[in-house]
Amino acid sequence: MKxxxxxxxxxxxxxxxxxxRDLRLKYRRSFLGYFWSLLNPLMMMTVMMVVxxxxxxxxxxxxxxxxxxxxxxxxxxxxxxxxxxxxxxxNGILIKKVYVPTCVFPLAKVLSNFTTMxxxxxxxxxxxxxxxxxxxxxxxxFFVPLIFLLFFAGGMGMILSGLAVKFxxxxxxxxxxxxxxxxxxxxxxxxxxxxxxxxxxxRLNPIYTIIYLFRELMLYGRIPAxxxxxxxxxxxxxxxxxxxxxFDRMRRNFIFYI
Amino acid sequence: MDNVIDIQNVSMRxxxxxxxxxxxxxYMVKLVRRKLRFSGFEAxxxxxxxxxxxxxxxxIGKNGSGKSTMLKLIAGVMEATEGSVRVRGxxxxxxxxxxxxxxxxxxxxxxxxxxxxxxxxxxxMQENFDSIVEYAExxxxxxxxxxxxxxxxxARLGFSIATHVQADILVVDEVLAVGDYNFQQKxxxxxxxxxxxxxxxxxxxxxxxxxxxxxxxxxxxxxGHVMADGPSAEVCDAYLAWMKEQEEN
Numbered sequence: 200m201k202x203x204x205x206x207x208x209x210x211x212x213x214x215x216x217x218x219x220r221d222l223r224l225k226y227r228r229s230f231l232g233y234f235w236s237l238l239n240p241l242m243m244m245t246v247m248m249v250v251x252x253x254x255x256x257x258x259x260x261x262x263x264x265x266x267x268x269x270x271x272x273x274x275x276x277x278x279x280x281x282x283x284x285x286x287x288x289x290n291g292i293l294i295k296k297v298y299v300p301t302c303v304f305p306l307a308k309v310l311s312n313f314t315t316m317x318x319x320x321x322x323x324x325x326x327x328x329x330x331x332x333x334x335x336x337x338x339x340x341f342f343v344p345l346i347f348l349l350f351f352a353g354g355m356g357m358i359l360s361g362l363a364v365k366f367x368x369x370x371x372x373x374x375x376x377x378x379x380x381x382x383x384x385x386x387x388x389x390x391x392x393x394x395x396x397x398x399x400x401x402r403l404n405p406i407y408t409i410i411y412l413f414r415e416l417m418l419y420g421r422i423p424a425x426x427x428x429x430x431x432x433x434x435x436x437x438x439x440x441x442x443x444x445x446f447d448r449m450r451r452n453f454i455f456y457i
Numbered sequence: 458m459d460n461v462i463d464i465q466n467v468s469m470r471x472x473x474x475x476x477x478x479x480x481x482x483x484y485m486v487k488l489v490r491r492k493l494r495f496s497g498f499e500a501x502x503x504x505x506x507x508x509x510x511x512x513x514x515x516x517i518g519k520n521g522s523g524k525s526t527m528l529k530l531i532a533g534v535m536e537a538t539e540g541s542v543r544v545r546g547x548x549x550x551x552x553x554x555x556x557x558x559x560x561x562x563x564x565x566x567x568x569x570x571x572x573x574x575x576x577x578x579x580x581x582m583q584e585n586f587d588s589i590v591e592y593a594e595x596x597x598x599x600x601x602x603x604x605x606x607x608x609x610x611x612a613r614l615g616f617s618i619a620t621h622v623q624a625d626i627l628v629v630d631e632v633l634a635v636g637d638y639n640f641q642q643k644x645x646x647x648x649x650x651x652x653x654x655x656x657x658x659x660x661x662x663x664x665x666x667x668x669x670x671x672x673x674x675x676x677x678x679x680x681g682h683v684m685a686d687g688p689s690a691e692v693c694d695a696y697l698a699w700m701k702e703q704e705e706n
Binding site: 209210212213215216217220223224227292293294295296297298299366367368369451454455 | 471472480481482484529532533534535536548550556557559561562566569570573574575576578579
């Protein structure tokens with residue numbers, strides 16, 4: 200494990216190159232290019248806003264911003280872990296030929312998605328300006344929950360990528376899992392809308408805690424209580440550590456399956 | 458003695474189960490029925506040899522003799538079941554040129570990506586970029602996506618990158634079949650020059666004439682055992698004689 204960590208650090212420029220590749224290819228051959236990273240969340244938010252203002256109504260202050268905050272975070276988690284899941288399998292030919300610390304592949308996927316998410320934060324900013332949210336200095340802490348999220352997704356990505364090498368089923372199961380997770384995360388509804396028993400379980404969901412931190416900062420300009428910070432930091436780092444350890448145990452067998 | 462590669466008593470066993478169970482369901486069913494059979498297959502058994510700096514060594518043998526497994530162990534993508542594999546110095550693998558290319562990226566972008574995969578930083582690649590492209594004879598096409606390259610062009614770019622990056626050991630696996638006659642000759646000249654510069658060459662091929670021309674020493678593997686290890690002309694002749702005998706039986 201120690202050797203692998205050293206090698207990963209030595210190959211950190213490879214992670215950079217892989218991220219660059221992903222970013223280059225993401226919008227290649229599209230007319231609007233990177234502009235999509237901004238446009239896409241705004242359009243999604245509009246659709247959801249229309250749906251949930253006419254069909255199901257929730258009493259939420261500044262609903263557009265509430266939506267786009269949750270959506271940005273959840274979409275990043277969903278996309279990055281999904282892409283990371285296929286990263287080892289997709290690079291199979293390469294892994295068979297050249298030695299590289301294999302964990303660079305899932306980690307690079309998560310990082311490239313993180314970069315595009317950072318771009319789509321401009322969309323969040325636009326919504327904030329449009330809805331005339333008052334500026335608070337606490338908003339400058341916005342990046343802290345996002346860093347937690349990065350670690351959480353990185354750990355999850357490593358686990359999924361390793362499992363997918365041996366068991367293809369994981370890819371099918373995971374899409375169901377993310378759907379369940381999406382409904383179990385208050386993205387378009389307030390947590391108060393579910394019964395207290397369910398809400399208690401939802402609060403254990405680390406993704407929700409991160410969304411909660413982000414919203415508290417961006418929507419209300421409040422600094423959340425220490426407990427929520429600690430919970431988000433703890434679960435994220437734990438997920439990353441567990442991911443790294445599990446990945447290290449799985450990676451030795453990759454060569455036999457890819 | 459200045460050994461760059463040290464192989465000592467290396468055995469590699471494949472567990473056949475690992476090739477077969479592909480889905481979680483199958484795995485569970487087998488696990489429950491206690492039918493996870495672990496029948497082993499020994500691709501290499503107790504192989505030992507060492508290669509000194511500056512040597513040119515060929516691995517020869519029939520299909521399934523363990524050549525590729527040996528290369529994978531040396532490249533570090535696989536760990537031996539038993540024994541020790543020690544490699545001192547960096548390896549530039551030329552195994553299936555262009556395996557690390559992304560078809561959607563341009564030639565230029567792929568040079569940097571491929572360099573990074575071989576462990577080289579961007580700046581280092583930048584310094585060598587022009588000569589890489591010139592050697593590959595791809596100047597007019599370097600900003601075109603690699604998906605529109607011909608297989609010969611891909612091979613040229615791959616070979617060019619692998620020989621330009623500074624590596625102590627060059628691993629060439631049956632790749633020179635692609636590329637036209639002129640480029641092949643150029644490749645041989647380059648490999649000769651690299652050998653002169655103290656690099657080590659490990660060559661895998663079925664083309665015995667190539668082996669004789671390029672390598673001083675040959676190691677003949679059969680079913681995971683070393684059959685012969687010595688001057689390439691002798692080993693190659695023994696191998697050919699043995700193959701002929703096999704054919705007659």
